Amino acid sequence: MPDLRSMPIAELHAYRESVEQRYTALKERRLSLNLTRGKPSDEQIALSDALLSLPGPGDYTAADGTDCRNYFGSPNGLLETRQIFAGMLGAPPEQIVIDGVSSIALMHDALTYALLTGVPGGRGPWSAEAPIAFLCPSPGYDRHFALTEGYGVKLVPVALTGHGPDVDEVERLAADPAVKGMWCVPKYSNPTGEIYAPETVKRLASMRTGAADFRLFWDNAYGVHHLTETRHELANVLEACARHGNPDRALVFGSTSKITYGGAGLGMFASSPANVAWFLDRRSRQSIGPDKLNQLRHARFLRDEAGLHRLTDAHRAILAPKFRRVQEVLGDLLGGTGVATWTDPAGGYFVSLDVMDGTAKRTVELAKQAGIQVTPAGRTFPYGKDPLDRNIRIAPSYPDVAEVGLAAEGVALSALLAATEILLQQRAVTAR
Amino acid sequence: MPDLRSMPIAELHAYRESVEQRYTALKERRLSLNLTRGKPSDEQIALSDALLSLPGPGDYTAADGTDCRNYFGSPNGLLETRQIFAGMLGAPPEQIVIDGVSSIALMHDALTYALLTGVPGGRGPWSAEAPIAFLCPSPGYDRHFALTEGYGVKLVPVALTGHGPDVDEVERLAADPAVKGMWCVPKYSNPTGEIYAPETVKRLASMRTGAADFRLFWDNAYGVHHLTETRHELANVLEACARHGNPDRALVFGSTSKITYGGAGLGMFASSPANVAWFLDRRSRQSIGPDKLNQLRHARFLRDEAGLHRLTDAHRAILAPKFRRVQEVLGDLLGGTGVATWTDPAGGYFVSLDVMDGTAKRTVELAKQAGIQVTPAGRTFPYGKDPLDRNIRIAPSYPDVAEVGLAAEGVALSALLAATEILLQQRAVTAR
Numbered sequence: 001m002p003d004l005r006s007m008p009i010a011e012l013h014a015y016r017e018s019v020e021q022r023y024t025a026l027k028e029r030r031l032s033l034n035l036t037r038g039k040p041s042d043e044q045i046a047l048s049d050a051l052l053s054l055p056g057p058g059d060y061t062a063a064d065g066t067d068c069r070n071y072f073g074s075p076n077g078l079l080e081t082r083q084i085f086a087g088m089l090g091a092p093p094e095q096i097v098i099d100g101v102s103s104i105a106l107m108h109d110a111l112t113y114a115l116l117t118g119v120p121g122g123r124g125p126w127s128a129e130a131p132i133a134f135l136c137p138s139p140g141y142d143r144h145f146a147l148t149e150g151y152g153v154k155l156v157p158v159a160l161t162g163h164g165p166d167v168d169e170v171e172r173l174a175a176d177p178a179v180k181g182m183w184c185v186p187k188y189s190n191p192t193g194e195i196y197a198p199e200t201v202k203r204l205a206s207m208r209t210g211a212a213d214f215r216l217f218w219d220n221a222y223g224v225h226h227l228t229e230t231r232h233e234l235a236n237v238l239e240a241c242a243r244h245g246n247p248d249r250a251l252v253f254g255s256t257s258k259i260t261y262g263g264a265g266l267g268m269f270a271s272s273p274a275n276v277a278w279f280l281d282r283r284s285r286q287s288i289g290p291d292k293l294n295q296l297r298h299a300r301f302l303r304d305e306a307g308l309h310r311l312t313d314a315h316r317a318i319l320a321p322k323f324r325r326v327q328e329v330l331g332d333l334l335g336g337t338g339v340a341t342w343t344d345p346a347g348g349y350f351v352s353l354d355v356m357d358g359t360a361k362r363t364v365e366l367a368k369q370a371g372i373q374v375t376p377a378g379r380t381f382p383y384g385k386d387p388l389d390r391n392i393r394i395a396p397s398y399p400d401v402a403e404v405g406l407a408a409e410g411v412a413l414s415a416l417l418a419a420t421e422i423l424l425q426q427r428a429v430t431a432r
Numbered sequence: 433m434p435d436l437r438s439m440p441i442a443e444l445h446a447y448r449e450s451v452e453q454r455y456t457a458l459k460e461r462r463l464s465l466n467l468t469r470g471k472p473s474d475e476q477i478a479l480s481d482a483l484l485s486l487p488g489p490g491d492y493t494a495a496d497g498t499d500c501r502n503y504f505g506s507p508n509g510l511l512e513t514r515q516i517f518a519g520m521l522g523a524p525p526e527q528i529v530i531d532g533v534s535s536i537a538l539m540h541d542a543l544t545y546a547l548l549t550g551v552p553g554g555r556g557p558w559s560a561e562a563p564i565a566f567l568c569p570s571p572g573y574d575r576h577f578a579l580t581e582g583y584g585v586k587l588v589p590v591a592l593t594g595h596g597p598d599v600d601e602v603e604r605l606a607a608d609p610a611v612k613g614m615w616c617v618p619k620y621s622n623p624t625g626e627i628y629a630p631e632t633v634k635r636l637a638s639m640r641t642g643a644a645d646f647r648l649f650w651d652n653a654y655g656v657h658h659l660t661e662t663r664h665e666l667a668n669v670l671e672a673c674a675r676h677g678n679p680d681r682a683l684v685f686g687s688t689s690k691i692t693y694g695g696a697g698l699g700m701f702a703s704s705p706a707n708v709a710w711f712l713d714r715r716s717r718q719s720i721g722p723d724k725l726n727q728l729r730h731a732r733f734l735r736d737e738a739g740l741h742r743l744t745d746a747h748r749a750i751l752a753p754k755f756r757r758v759q760e761v762l763g764d765l766l767g768g769t770g771v772a773t774w775t776d777p778a779g780g781y782f783v784s785l786d787v788m789d790g791t792a793k794r795t796v797e798l799a800k801q802a803g804i805q806v807t808p809a810g811r812t813f814p815y816g817k818d819p820l821d822r823n824i825r826i827a828p829s830y831p832d833v834a835e836v837g838l839a840a841e842g843v844a845l846s847a848l849l850a851a852t853e854i855l856l857q858q859r860a861v862t863a864r
Contacts (some may be wrong), residue, residue, distance in 0.1 A: 037503065045501045051723075052492060053485045061485060069477045071694035072471065100532065100659045101723045116559065116583055127548065129558055143717075150717045151548050257720075262503035264725040278729035285575075285582045286540035288689075291533045293484075293696040294726070 002417060003338035009266035009427050023370065026406070031371035033407045038190070038349035041257050041399045047314050048260040054297040063381075068292035075280050075287075079113060081266070081295040087305050088223045089254050090236040097279060099290035100267040102300045104143055107217055110251055110269070113282040114215070115399040118272045120248050122213030126180055128294035131228045135173055135182035137165040138389045139352060139360055139380030140281035143191045144183040144219065154178075155382030160189070167203045177210035181217055187234040188222035190353040191380055191393040192346025196234040200208035205240035209381065216241075216250040216313075222348040223254055227320050231309075232346055240270065247272045256298065258313060258349065307406070322396040322404045326351050327340040329405055333412035334366060339419040340412075351394040352380075360389045366414035434847065436851060437769035441859050446853040455802065455845040459601070463803035465839040470622070470781035471830045472747070479746050480692040483766070487648040500724035504864070507712050511725040513698070514597040519737050520655045521669040521686050521705070523702035529711060532699040535687035536575055539649055542683055542701070545714040551850050552680050552706045555643030557804045558612055565651075566607055566616035569597040571784060571812030573622045574652065576615040586610075587814035596628035599635045609642035613649055619666040620654035623812055623825040625777025630667040634748075636655040637672035637681060648673075648682040654780040655686055655762035658743045659752050662779055663741075670704065676720060679704045691743060698730055717788035742780065754828045754836045758783050761837055771851040772844075784812075785843065790819045791850035798846035804839045 004012065024432040051342070055068075063080045066073035076082060077098030086093050099106065113119075115127040115274035126132050135153035136145055141421040147154055154171055159166045173179055184204070186196040196204075204216060218237050226232065242284060243250040248271070256265030269279060302308050327344055330353070334340040356365050378386040395413060396404045436444065444582065481592045487500075495512045500674035508514060509530030531538065545551075546561040558564050565586035568577055577587055588605055596618070605611055616636070618628040636648060644858075650669050673681040680703070688697030701711060734740050759776055762785070766772040771788040785793050792809035797808060801862050807825040810818040826843060828836045 024568060039503050042502075044500070044639075045499070047500075049492075050491070053488050056482070056485050057481070066475070068695060069480075069693040071471050071473075073691070073695075087768070102719055104720065105718050116544065143720075147717045150714075166817060257503070261501040261725065263505075263721050264501060264723045282582075285579045286532055286537050288536065288575075289695050291696045291723075291726070293693065406482070407646070 001336040001338065004340045004423060007322065009424070011418060012427070013422060017425065018390040019413055019420065021418060023366070023410075026413065027370040029371075031406060033371060033399055033409070033410075034373045035395045035399065035404050035407050036375050037398075038232065038258065038395045040262055041318065041398050041400075042322070043318050044315050044397070045138060046259060047311060050301050051260060051297055053295065054300050058061045059300065060293065060296065062296060066193075066292065068296045070287050073289055073292055075114040075284065075289055076276075077290050078295040078299060082298045084299065084302050084305055085254065085268055085307055087222065088308070089268060091238055091252065091254055095238070095270055095273060095276050097269040097276060098266050098295055099269070099287070101264055101294070102267045103219065106267050106269045107219065107253055108147055109283070110279065111147065112301050113279070117282060117315070119213050120278050126368050129178070131178065132180045133176070133178050135164040135165075135170060135179060136382045137184065138210065138382060139386070139393070141185055141219070142375075142379045142384070143219070145382050148183070149383065150190075153276065157382050160192055160194060162192075162194050164194060164200035167200055167207075168325055171207045173210045174214060175206060179214065181212050181215045183217050183219070185219050185221055185410070186237065187220055187232070188225055188345055188348030190220035190221065190268065190348065190386040193343045193348050193350065195232055195234060201235035201237055201240050202244070204246055205237060205246060206244035207409070213313065214249065218250045218252045220252055222252050224308065225258060226312065226316055226347045227323055227348065238270065242272070248275050251275060259308070259315070260298060260301070263322065264294075266295060268380065319397060321401050324406045324410045325401050326394060326396050329347045329408035330412055333409065334369065334415065337416065337419070340415055349395055349397055351361070351396065353392040353394055353415070354390045355392060356422060357388045358392050359415065359422060360386060360392050362418040362421070363392060363411065363415045366417055367411050370410045370414065372410040374411060393421070401425065411424070435768065436855060441856075444852060444859070448849070451848045451852065455842075455849060458842050458845065459802040461803075461838075463838060463842070464818055465803060465835050465842075466805045467827045467831065467839050468805050468807050470690065471826045472694055473750065473830050473832075476747050477693060479601055479634050480733065482733050483729055486732050487725065490595060491732065492725065492728065493640045493855060494724065494728060498724065500728045503720050505717065505721055505724055507721055508708075510724055510727040510731060511721050514732045516731065516734050516737055517686065517739055520740070521652065521700060521702040522564055523670055523684065525823055526686050527670070527702055527705060527708050529708060530698050530727055531701070531715070531719070533726070534689065534699045535651065535653065535685040536579070538699050538701045539576070539651065539685055540579055541648070541715070541718070542711065543579065543583065545711070551645050552710050561610070563610065564612045565599075565608070565610050567602060568814045569616065569621075569820070570814060571662070571825070572615060573617055573625055573651070573818075574807075574811045576649070577814050580615070583817065589814050592624055592626060594624075594626050596626060596632035599632055599639070601634065605641045606639060606641045606646060609731055611641070611646065612643050613647045614767070615651070618653050618669065618718055618739050619652055619664070620657055620780030622653065622780065623782035625780050625782065626785065627664055627666060627777045627778075633667035633669055634676070637669060637678060638676035648683065650682045650684045652684055652686045653747040655739065657690060658744065658748055658779045660778045660823055660859060663777065670702065674704065677747060680706050683707060691740070691747070692730060692733070693750040695725075698727060703714060726742065739856075747846060751829060752771065753833050754832050755783065757833050757837045758840045760824060761840035763842055765841065766847065769848065769851070772847055781827055781829055783828065785824040785826055785847070786822045787821050787824060787847040788851040788854060789820045791847065791854060792818060792824050792852040794853070795824060795843065796848045798849055799843050802842045802846065802848055804842040806843060
C-alpha cells in the first residue's frame with residue numbers, strides 16, 4: 001500500500017471510496033464487539049474452574065496451622081501463597097502482602113495512607129503538602145490516572161520511548177519536591193506493551209528526587225503475562241532501589257485478576273521491609289486480616305511457581321492467536337499507508353494503535369458506528385486528553401479470533417476513513 | 433455474700449484469704465484461656481463448612497446473568513445476596529453495597545473518602561476542617577476508636593445508659609461544628625450488650641448538629657446475633673433519619689464475620705440513595721468491583737433470610753450456654769459483694785464487667801497471672817484510657833463451656849483480690 005499522504009488526489013478519492021465500501025459492508029453486519037477492557041475470555045477464565053470447589057471439605061488449615069475460616073493469622077497473608085508469587089513480584093515472601101482481590105485497591109490504599117499519614121522518610125501527610133504531583137508515563141492506564149486525579153494529585157505526562165519512560169525528562173521533573181510519585185507499568189505496559197530497559201529501571205531507582213519520600217508506584221500487572229515463548233525478564237526494582245541507597249522508593253503491585261479470576265483472585269503488594277511494616281501498620285486500622293480462605297484456595301489450585309507458569313502458558317495459547325490476528329489485519333489494511341503505527345507486544349493485554357494526528361476520536365466514533373467499541377480516545381492520557389488525539393487502545397482478549405479480526409478490520413477501516421477525510425480536506429485547502 | 437465494703441476488717445481478712453486460696457488453686461492448674469476477642473468457636477465456624485466447596489462445578493452465574501468469575505457486574509454486589517441481608521441492614525437491596533470480607537474496612541473507607549473528598553451536604557474534605565471530632569459512646573469498640581484516632585480525629589467519650597448513649601450529652605456535644613460523626617454499635621453493643629431505645633434512635637436521627645454533614649457510623653455488627661429466643665428489634669435508623677429531614681445522616685455497616693466465616697465472609701454498607709451513590713463513586717477509583725464469587729457462595733449457602741435466621745439460631749444454641757455459665761459464675765462469686773456489676777446481654781459477643789473503681793488493670797493483671805487473658809483494661813475507652821479504671825470486657829465465645837466457667841471464675845477471683853487489696857488498704861489508713 002502506497003503512503004496515503006503523498007497519494008495523488010484522484011487516487012486518494014478512489015481509495016477512500018473502496019474503504020467506504022468495505023466499512024459499509026462491515027457496518028451492515030450489525031456487529032456488537034467490545035474491545036474496551038483487558039477482560040479475560042470465558043475460555044481463559046474456565047482454566048481456573050477448579051477454584052469453584054476449592055479448598056474442599058475439611059480443607060481449611062494453612063501450612064502454619066492457621067484456621068483460614070476464622071479471624072487472625074499473618075497480616076501478610078498465607079506464606080504458602082506468598083511463596084508462589086515471590087518470583088513474579090521479585091521479593092521474598094516476608095516482603096509480600098497478599099490482601100483482597102485487586103491490586104488497584106492496594107494502590108488506592110497505599111496512596112490514601114500516604115495522603116493522610118505520610119510514608120517512611122517523609123515529613124508527614126502528603127495532603128498537608130498539597131498540591132502534589134505524580135509523573136504519568138503516557139499513554140498509560142486510565143485507572144491509575146483517575147485514582148490520583150480523584151484525590152487532587154496533579155498529573156504530569158511523560159513520554160514513553162518503547163523501552164520505558166524518557167528518563168531524562170523524568171529526572172528533570174522529579175527534581176521538583178512537589179512530585180511525590182510516579183505511575184509505572186514496567187512490563188508489557190498498558191497499553192504500549194513495552195518493557196522498561198534495565199538501564200531505565202536503574203536510573204529510576206538511583207535518580208535524585210526533590211521529595212525525599214518520592215515513590216514509584218510499580219504496577220507489575222503483566223509480570224507473567226507473556227504472549228510469546230520467551231518469558232521476558234524485568235530488572236528487579238526493589239533490588240535496584242536498595243542497591244542505590246533508596247530502599248523504600250518502590251511500591252510493587254500485582255494480582256491474579258488475569259491469571260485466575262477477574263475480581264475474585266488475589267491482590268498483592270511487595271516492598272522494602274520498612275514499607276511493608278508501614279503498610280501493615282496503616283492497614284491494621286482497616287482490616288483484621290485478609291481473606292485467607294481465598295488464598296488457600298489459590299495455593300491448592302496453583303500449588304507452586306511452576307503451576308503458575310503452567311497456567312499462564314495456557315492463557316498464552318488462547319491469547320496469542322488473537323494478538324496475531326490483530327497484527328495480520330492491521331498490517332494488511334494500514335501497513336505502508338503512513339497514517340498509523342501500532343505495537344506488536346510480547347506480552348500483556350493491549351495493542352496500542354497510533355492513528356494520524358487529530359483522528360483518534362473520529363476513528364473511535366466511526367468504529368462505534370460499525371458496532372465495535374474500543375477504549376474511548378484520550379482515555380490513556382492524564383485527564384483523558386491525548387494532546388495529539390492519536391492513541392487508540394485495542395483490547396483483543398475477550399472476543400474470539402474471528403471477532404477480533406472483524407473488530408481490528410473495523411478499527412483499521414475507521415482509521416483510514418478518518419485519515420482520508422483529513423487528507424482530502426487538506427488537499428482541498430491546498431488546491432484553493 | 434455480704435457487701436465487702438461494709439464487712440468488718442477481721443472478716444474481710446479471712447474472706448480475702450479464702451479467695452487467695454481459690455485463686456492459687458486455679459493458678460496451679462496452669463490454664464491458658466483467651467477471652468480477649470469476639471472470636472467464634474470452631475464449632476460455630478463449622479456450621480458454614482458447606483462454603484468450602486461452594487459454589488461448586490459449573491456454578492458461577494448470578495441471577496442477573498453476570499459471570500461471577502470475571503470483571504464487572506453491579507458495583508453494589510449481587511442482588512440475590514443483598515436481598516438476604518436487606519432485613520438485617522434495614523434497607524432495600526438498591527441501598528446496599530456488599531464488598532470485601534469486613535465491615536471495618538468499609539467504615540475505614542467511608543472515613544477516608546470523607547477525610548479526603550467530603551460527603552454529600554458538606555463543604556469539602558473533612559481533613560481541610562481539622563481538627564474534627566467523633567463522639568464515642570463508651571465503653572465501646574476499640575477498633576472504632578483506633579481507626580479514627582489513627583487519622584487524627586479527636587475522640588470524645590459519651591456515657592452509655594443501658595439503652596444507648598446519654599442523648600442529652602450527645603445533643604450538647606453535637607452542636608459543635610467540629611463534631612463530624614459518632615460511633616454507634618446500636619444493638620447488643622460491644623461490650624455493654626445494650627440496645628439503643630427507639631426514642632434514642634429517633635433523637636439521634638432528628639437532633640440538630642453543628643456540622644451539616646454530621647454522620648452516624650452505625651455499626652450494626654450484631655443485628656441478628658441473638659442470645660435468647662427473642663429476636664429483639666432495633667429501630668430503623670435510615671427510616672428515622674429520612675423521616676426527620678436528615679436522610680443522609682446514617683451510614684449503616686454489617687458483616688457475616690460472626691455468621692459464616694471470620695475474615696472470609698462479607699462486608700456490608702447501607703445508606704440513603706445519595707450516600708450510596710457517593711460511596712460507589714469514590715469506590716470506583718479503588719475497585720473494579722467486589723468479589724462476586726464469594727457473594728454467590730454465600731447466596732447458595734444461606735439461600736434466603738430464613739436461612740440466615742436458621743444459621744444464627746444454630747450459633748445461639750452454641751453461644752447461649754457459655755453466656756449462661758458466665759452469669760452463674762459471676763453471680764456466685766461477685767453477687768452481693770458490692771464491688772462489681774456486669775451485664776447479662778440478650779445478644780452480641782460480650783459481657784461487660786465493671787469492677788471496683790481503680791481495680792480493672794489490677795484485675796486483668798491477676799487474671800493473666802492465672803493464665804486467663806481478657807481484653808486489656810482501658811481498651812474499651814477512647815485512647816485506651818478508662819477514667820475510672822473499672823471496665824473489663826469478657827468475650828466468652830471461643831473456649832468451651834467448662835473453660836468459660838474457669839475463666840469467669842479466674843476473673844471474678846482476680847476482681848475480688850484486687851478489691852480486697854484496696855479495701856484493706858483503705859481500712860489500714862482509716863485505722864491509723
